[in-house]
Amino acid sequence: MKKECIAMLLAGGQGSRLYVLTGDMAKPAVPFGGKYRIIDFPLSNCTNSGIDTVGVLTQYRPLELNSYIGSGLPWDLDGSTGGVHILPPYMGSKGGTWYKGTANAIYQNIGFIDLYDPEYVVILSGDHIYKMDYSDMVKRHKEAGAACTISVMEVPWEEAPRFGIMSVNGEDMITEFAEKPKEPKSNLASMGIYVFSWKTLRQYLTDDEANPESENDFGKNIIPTMLGDGQRMAAYRFAGYWKDVGTLDSLWDANMDMLSPTSGLDLTDDSWPIYARSVNAPPAFLGGDAKVTHSAINRGSILEGTVENSVLSSNVTVGAGARVSYSVLLPGTVVEPGAVVEYAILGEGCRVGRDCRVGGSPEADSADTWGGLTVLAPGCRLEDGREVRPGIMLGKNAEEVSK
Amino acid sequence: MNGLHGIIFSYEKRNEMQELGQIRSAASIPFGGRYRAVDFALSSLVNAGCTDVGIVLHGHYQSLLDHLGTGKAWDLSRKRGGLRMLPPFNYQQSWGAMPFRGHMEALAGVRSYLDTIRQDYVALMDGDLVANLPLGDIFESHVKSGADITAVCGNDSFATDDGTYFEISDGRVTEVLYNLHRPRGYRGLEVYIVSTKLLKEMVDECTAKDQYSWRRDVLQARKDELYLRSYIWSGFAAQMRSVKEYYDRSMQLLDPAIRAELFTPARPVRAKGDDKSSTYVGPEGVCVNSLVAEGCRIEGVVENSILFAGVNVAKGAVVRDSVLFKGTEIQGGAKLAYVICDKDVKVQENRTLMGHATYPIVVAKGSIV
Numbered sequence: 001m002k003k004e005c006i007a008m009l010l011a012g013g014q015g016s017r018l019y020v021l022t023g024d025m026a027k028p029a030v031p032f033g034g035k036y037r038i039i040d041f042p043l044s045n046c047t048n049s050g051i052d053t054v055g056v057l058t059q060y061r062p063l064e065l066n067s068y069i070g071s072g073l074p075w076d077l078d079g080s081t082g083g084v085h086i087l088p089p090y091m092g093s094k095g096g097t098w099y100k101g102t103a104n105a106i107y108q109n110i111g112f113i114d115l116y117d118p119e120y121v122v123i124l125s126g127d128h129i130y131k132m133d134y135s136d137m138v139k140r141h142k143e144a145g146a147a148c149t150i151s152v153m154e155v156p157w158e159e160a161p162r163f164g165i166m167s168v169n170g171e172d173m174i175t176e177f178a179e180k181p182k183e184p185k186s187n188l189a190s191m192g193i194y195v196f197s198w199k200t201l202r203q204y205l206t207d208d209e210a211n212p213e214s215e216n217d218f219g220k221n222i223i224p225t226m227l228g229d230g231q232r233m234a235a236y237r238f239a240g241y242w243k244d245v246g247t248l249d250s251l252w253d254a255n256m257d258m259l260s261p262t263s264g265l266d267l268t269d270d271s272w273p274i275y276a277r278s279v280n281a282p283p284a285f286l287g288g289d290a291k292v293t294h295s296a297i298n299r300g301s302i303l304e305g306t307v308e309n310s311v312l313s314s315n316v317t318v319g320a321g322a323r324v325s326y327s328v329l330l331p332g333t334v335v336e337p338g339a340v341v342e343y344a345i346l347g348e349g350c351r352v353g354r355d356c357r358v359g360g361s362p363e364a365d366s367a368d369t370w371g372g373l374t375v376l377a378p379g380c381r382l383e384d385g386r387e388v389r390p391g392i393m394l395g396k397n398a399e400e401v402s403k
Numbered sequence: 404m405n406g407l408h409g410i411i412f413s414y415e416k417r418n419e420m421q422e423l424g425q426i427r428s429a430a431s432i433p434f435g436g437r438y439r440a441v442d443f444a445l446s447s448l449v450n451a452g453c454t455d456v457g458i459v460l461h462g463h464y465q466s467l468l469d470h471l472g473t474g475k476a477w478d479l480s481r482k483r484g485g486l487r488m489l490p491p492f493n494y495q496q497s498w499g500a501m502p503f504r505g506h507m508e509a510l511a512g513v514r515s516y517l518d519t520i521r522q523d524y525v526a527l528m529d530g531d532l533v534a535n536l537p538l539g540d541i542f543e544s545h546v547k548s549g550a551d552i553t554a555v556c557g558n559d560s561f562a563t564d565d566g567t568y569f570e571i572s573d574g575r576v577t578e579v580l581y582n583l584h585r586p587r588g589y590r591g592l593e594v595y596i597v598s599t600k601l602l603k604e605m606v607d608e609c610t611a612k613d614q615y616s617w618r619r620d621v622l623q624a625r626k627d628e629l630y631l632r633s634y635i636w637s638g639f640a641a642q643m644r645s646v647k648e649y650y651d652r653s654m655q656l657l658d659p660a661i662r663a664e665l666f667t668p669a670r671p672v673r674a675k676g677d678d679k680s681s682t683y684v685g686p687e688g689v690c691v692n693s694l695v696a697e698g699c700r701i702e703g704v705v706e707n708s709i710l711f712a713g714v715n716v717a718k719g720a721v722v723r724d725s726v727l728f729k730g731t732e733i734q735g736g737a738k739l740a741y742v743i744c745d746k747d748v749k750v751q752e753n754r755t756l757m758g759h760a761t762y763p764i765v766v767a768k769g770s771i772v
């Protein structure tokens with residue numbers, strides 16, 4: 001089945017910088033924005049961009065991600081030709097290996113891609129929150145006659161050293177690439193989204209695999225080698241909202257961005273819907289004394305207390321007299337009456353007992369004693385009255401874990 | 404496949420639903436913030452292990468077809484069996500054009516379908532019933548009792564428009580009544596279990612005599628000859644037949660005990676998902692004692708109300724004791740009390756709509772006030 005363009009989604013990230021929050025799941029399966037998981041963003045972007053064939057490369061703790069993706073129905077990716085396919089590492093007759101790097105993961109699935117004999121392959125990662133029309137990027141790739149097109153966005157100069165930085169010429173063709181440069185020559189950062197002409201990429205992947213020195217990584221090996229060989233490399237400028245949610249702080253920030261219209265993250269736009277596999281539960285109920293302000297809420301929740309500046313997922317309970325401020329509560333969290341939760345991320349199925357105090361606010365703490373976000377692992381249960389200081393992270397048995 | 408087949412009736416009947424009922428059959432009336440009435444019948448069937456369900460359709464069924472799709476949301480999109488839509492295809496006389504006069508005529512209209520039923524028993528259900536019935540238990544006790552027909556009855560003080568009432572003695576139906584000025588006995592929920600064989604015999608018999616009514620020509624006429632058993636259901640059971648009934652029953656959902664019973668995790672009520680974002684309550688928004696679905700934006704005041712998906716209540720607007728269907732927009736300064744807004748209604752700035760608990764106002768779909 002010939003396809004012009006297919007997407008390969010790198011979803012193998014361990015999410016080690018999300019620490020206990022990932023629990024038993026891969027990073028792309030982490031809940032976001034009340035009703036989504038991170039992977040909903042690239043999958044929905046694919047569907048909205050007219051890409052109907054997506055390979056999802058998984059390797060760490062894939063159970064939750066696999067069951068979440070299922071047949072691909074929520075994203076319209078369950079077509080009879082194409083659709084979404086989970087691609088774990090596999091054993092062949094000559095043995096098999098773990099995915100060694102991003103490029104190796106694609107290399108090991110050359111067979112899958114060849115099934116569709118595509119002209120172009122879009123490489124995506126599963127840890128970014130953004131809305132992007134990949135078909136527009138493919139158009140840019142074709143018009144530039146490029147072998148590879150990399151989407152880039154302008155970042156503040158002082159943040160440039162944290163990114164892979166592209167230098168471009170007057171036609172926005174890439175002339176130089178530097179991974180996390182100390183002295184950046186440009187502020188165009190790579191977003192980790194690539195379009196390749198498949199014939200060219202196939203050859204580079206094969207050569208890269210044959211090179212024992214290589215780390216088999218797109219950013220470290222494939223891109224620099226192609227650039228060195230004088231391949232035409234185009235930049236595709238992106239100006240909308242984009243956030244890597246690989247850390248606890250950035251995940252919290254992105255959730256808060258969803259609440260504020262000025263952040264640029266608008267999930268209510270019907271022309272570019274973000275799809276999700278939704279849970280089945282009755283609508284949220286807000287009790288007679290509930291005070292919910294500047295917050296997102298979802299189905300199955302029962303809210304009797306105060307909720308402010310927070311993002312609440314489905315099936316959350318906030319008891320009478322409890323207060324939740326500046327926090328992100330993942331599905332099934334229970335905050336018992338009288339408890340206070342501030343500046344925290346509570347993992348799936350946490351229970352905060354009566355009159356507990358979890359976290360604190362930066363205003364109440366002085367700058368040097370403020371410990372940061374408080375985080376509870378999925379399934380963590382706090383006994384009544386327990387106090388958890390700002391910046392503390394608790395594992396699933398409510399034991400303290402260091403960041 | 405557990406031996407029980409479902410048939411849901413969704414055709415136009417006399418009712419007092421005003422504008423709510425003009426554009427859709429009662430089975431697709433929105434209820435409880437995210438459901439359609441038929442979701443409850445379908446979920447009750449599926450939770451009882453039922454795999455095959457036919458829906459008898461006539462008139463204004465576009466809305467229901469849109470809602471049901473392939474039946475995927477209820478796991479009824481199957482290679483064998485699953486959900487079957489049954490518009491009147493056995494035309495005889497004027498059945499194609501005229502509304503069905505009763506269930507027996509409706510069943511005669513799909514007579515060839517009855518021959519394809521793989522199961523030995525059929526549950527007949529009205530699409531306008533909102534109840535989370537333990538149909539598995541009801542079916543089991545029907546089979547054990549050896550009854551010809553089991554009629555499920557409600558056990559509350561609610562009456563319904565054009566209801567059927569049963570007098571019961573020792574679990575046996577002794578009298579079938581309707582058109583009662585003052586209801587007595589138990590209110591029938593129009594849910595019956597009967598064997599496929601008997602059902603087909605009765606349909607053929609009624610057709611031969613040009614009889615069309617289930618309750619008159621079967622239940623009433625043959626109550627002494629058949630063993631008519633009752634099953635009393637004490638939980639929530641609402642029939643959507645008048646605006647007042649719709650409103651009162653909707654407001655009951657604000658009671659946590661009723662929600663807990665109707666939405667028991669033991670028998671989940673399945674409904675189609677909405678691709679909407681989370682609901683957002685603004686910095687000055689107030690939302691109390693209300694049920695709120697996805698994708699709403701609440702910047703004003705909402706009290707004692709039920710909001711379906713994508714409802715917008717602007718800053719300065721006050722909504723009390725109301726039911727707002729999907730996509731309702733209430734602009735700044737507008738005041739609503741005891742109002743039912745159908746889908747996509749827009750109430751413009753500073754308008755005031757006041758009904759009363761005894762007379763809720765209905766605003767028709769797509770209206771701009």
